[in-house]
Amino acid sequence: MKVYLAEFWHFSKESLALVTRGSHGYMAWLALLVMMILGGAWAYSNQLSFGLVTSNMRDPVSWGFYIGNFAFLVGVAAAAVILIIPAYIYNWGPIREVALLGELLAISAIIMCMLFVTIDIGRPEMVWHMMPGVGTPNFPYSLLVWDVFVLSAYFVLNFFVATYLVFMSYTGRKYNPAFIMPIIFLSIPLAISIHTVTAFLFMGLKARPFWNEAILAPRFLASAFCSGPALLVLIFQVLRKVRPIQISDAALRKIGELLAYAMAINLFLLGCEVFKEFYSHSHHIIHAQFQWFSLEGGYGIAGYSLFALTCNVTAFVIFIVPAFRNRIPVLLCGCVLAVAGVYVEKGLGLLLPGLTPDVIGEVYRYTPSLNELMVGAGIWGVGLLSFTFMAKISIAITLGEFGYRRT
Amino acid sequence: MKNPERDEQLDAKGASRRKFLRTTAAGVGAAAGVPAAAEAFDFETFFQKNFRSMSDEEIDELTDRLARKYEKKYGKPFDVQATGPVDNVVFGYGLDISRCIGCRRCVDACVQENNQSRDPEIQWIRVLEFERERVVRGFELEDGNPYYDHEQAPAEGMVYLPIACQHCEDSPCTNVCPTGATWEEPDGIVVIDYDWCIGCRYCMAACPYGARHFNWAEPNIPADEVNTNIHPLGNRPRGRGVVEKCSFCIQRVRDGRYPACHEACPVGARKFGNLLDPNSEISYLLKNKRTFVLKAELNTRPKFFYFYG
Numbered sequence: 001m002k003v004y005l006a007e008f009w010h011f012s013k014e015s016l017a018l019v020t021r022g023s024h025g026y027m028a029w030l031a032l033l034v035m036m037i038l039g040g041a042w043a044y045s046n047q048l049s050f051g052l053v054t055s056n057m058r059d060p061v062s063w064g065f066y067i068g069n070f071a072f073l074v075g076v077a078a079a080a081v082i083l084i085i086p087a088y089i090y091n092w093g094p095i096r097e098v099a100l101l102g103e104l105l106a107i108s109a110i111i112m113c114m115l116f117v118t119i120d121i122g123r124p125e126m127v128w129h130m131m132p133g134v135g136t137p138n139f140p141y142s143l144l145v146w147d148v149f150v151l152s153a154y155f156v157l158n159f160f161v162a163t164y165l166v167f168m169s170y171t172g173r174k175y176n177p178a179f180i181m182p183i184i185f186l187s188i189p190l191a192i193s194i195h196t197v198t199a200f201l202f203m204g205l206k207a208r209p210f211w212n213e214a215i216l217a218p219r220f221l222a223s224a225f226c227s228g229p230a231l232l233v234l235i236f237q238v239l240r241k242v243r244p245i246q247i248s249d250a251a252l253r254k255i256g257e258l259l260a261y262a263m264a265i266n267l268f269l270l271g272c273e274v275f276k277e278f279y280s281h282s283h284h285i286i287h288a289q290f291q292w293f294s295l296e297g298g299y300g301i302a303g304y305s306l307f308a309l310t311c312n313v314t315a316f317v318i319f320i321v322p323a324f325r326n327r328i329p330v331l332l333c334g335c336v337l338a339v340a341g342v343y344v345e346k347g348l349g350l351l352l353p354g355l356t357p358d359v360i361g362e363v364y365r366y367t368p369s370l371n372e373l374m375v376g377a378g379i380w381g382v383g384l385l386s387f388t389f390m391a392k393i394s395i396a397i398t399l400g401e402f403g404y405r406r407t
Numbered sequence: 408m409k410n411p412e413r414d415e416q417l418d419a420k421g422a423s424r425r426k427f428l429r430t431t432a433a434g435v436g437a438a439a440g441v442p443a444a445a446e447a448f449d450f451e452t453f454f455q456k457n458f459r460s461m462s463d464e465e466i467d468e469l470t471d472r473l474a475r476k477y478e479k480k481y482g483k484p485f486d487v488q489a490t491g492p493v494d495n496v497v498f499g500y501g502l503d504i505s506r507c508i509g510c511r512r513c514v515d516a517c518v519q520e521n522n523q524s525r526d527p528e529i530q531w532i533r534v535l536e537f538e539r540e541r542v543v544r545g546f547e548l549e550d551g552n553p554y555y556d557h558e559q560a561p562a563e564g565m566v567y568l569p570i571a572c573q574h575c576e577d578s579p580c581t582n583v584c585p586t587g588a589t590w591e592e593p594d595g596i597v598v599i600d601y602d603w604c605i606g607c608r609y610c611m612a613a614c615p616y617g618a619r620h621f622n623w624a625e626p627n628i629p630a631d632e633v634n635t636n637i638h639p640l641g642n643r644p645r646g647r648g649v650v651e652k653c654s655f656c657i658q659r660v661r662d663g664r665y666p667a668c669h670e671a672c673p674v675g676a677r678k679f680g681n682l683l684d685p686n687s688e689i690s691y692l693l694k695n696k697r698t699f700v701l702k703a704e705l706n707t708r709p710k711f712f713y714f715y716g
Binding site: 050051052053055057058059060062063117120121122123124125126127129130135136137138141142143144145148201202204205206207208283286355357358359360361362 | 608
């Protein structure tokens, strides 16, 4: 045990040294992220001094940009790990790499999720009120308590698996599949559960007919299967450009094929939703009208909704036609479109029509404030920075540049 | 509460108290000046328990602490009473839509009584204005307008529907609260522990009636206007970053008085009383009038009833 601790201490120290060194491009990337984080910290200090009035959220639209990002990122966290299933079934070369990078992305996404929820809270210093033992969590009634529990469990599990895999190869040991594979497979149902619970958080609200639909959870999962793997393809592409790691074109094409199915289901479910709203034409249609036509007299999100739809449909065409999908640059364009489309559709595209008009009919046309955007950018900076560090360490170990010879 | 003599007494008491407040407040307010905007970190408040898990002694400590805190902030003495529920009482509200003239005096009275922030403005009661033609098909709250601004109300061809917390029996807001900071009291009042709320606003997404309001910025009440008769679960001044709402004037009704909006209504459209007392005015209304509740299809079972007189 003592040997492990000593080695782990050494590993932590060396890792820190490793991530602070790199090429000019790497340092410029770090500088950009640090600037985003500093800007976010400044904006958040504004929010702490003046209150959430620094955002553009108000009583009619009481959740906005922050919770929208949260919903999107839970999907990324879930889907990155789910990619382990096809990686395993199709036996893509070194499954460990795919699984590991998926886990690292999941960890970073969960960190961002936790941050986005925390900064959305009016009194973050009181968040211990919902912790078991010291507080009075409203369990099992409040889905927010469920969400915090499953997200924390998911974070701990992925963090453990990733650290274990990385640390073992750092010390030149072979990881024990009998020990770690069951844990990796446990993280798959947990990945589905974090996203289902997050969908339930919205779905359970009978006050909001736009969310109070059974289709919301399957749609969440379908869109997550689009955004998560698409983001991973982009990350793989960047990583294999900057480092000599082995990720084959075939693996990317396989993910492209998977994306075609996911996007097909996502678009089908969207079609079901649109049909139900516009054909039945009940009073609740007003939310769908806001989503697609902005309602009369003023700015709305119709432009964004159409943008997201265009992105998703184009991405679908790229993924489904083998001639497009098999050309890597085209595939990458499809992935960018899928990520952008789902980000809009599932971020503010989900939040705003649910809340506008509000329950007593008030139409408050929300757009995030500059301060909100800066806080959000800061959190993305934290997430990207943590992913960069973790990926750098694990890739350096894989390439055999970074390791520890046991005596 | 249906006894007319008692009603008169209540009114006289309320009126004299208002006068008293006005005279004392003018002097002290001038001396106290503007209250401090932000409060310093308070160790005791930070580690305070959820109101529901407090012992009687701890509640006494809380009321003392609140009295000290507000006295310091507003420069005048506060009377903090954590009066508990009375057995065999469940409060209910009735509102006669055919009488309401949309004057919004209830809104003003509520703001004064319940220490709602003047800047930024928070109003627990919203009065929605509807075109009469549309209401013939029923009240769809989406059609209402809370921002009407006529010289005189009621305006021609318009009807009015005041709306605040409906004190639901099956309240979505209390179900979703992650910290258990809001709950239904034994006398049916849905309350918030303003020291326990973390400000996540999940309850605002869950409330079908828009009853809940968030303190987006530091609330402001001029010292000469603050109501010093307060209840910890009701009209105590709130802080930034918490959600607040109507408590049926818990500080008054548990004391045998009517809510402020009830007293302020010039046309007698508002009725209030004990649902468990078969002889109360509210029970009479439920037995003899055609009442309805808002968004009945959601099955929240409000204790706020609307009726046509």
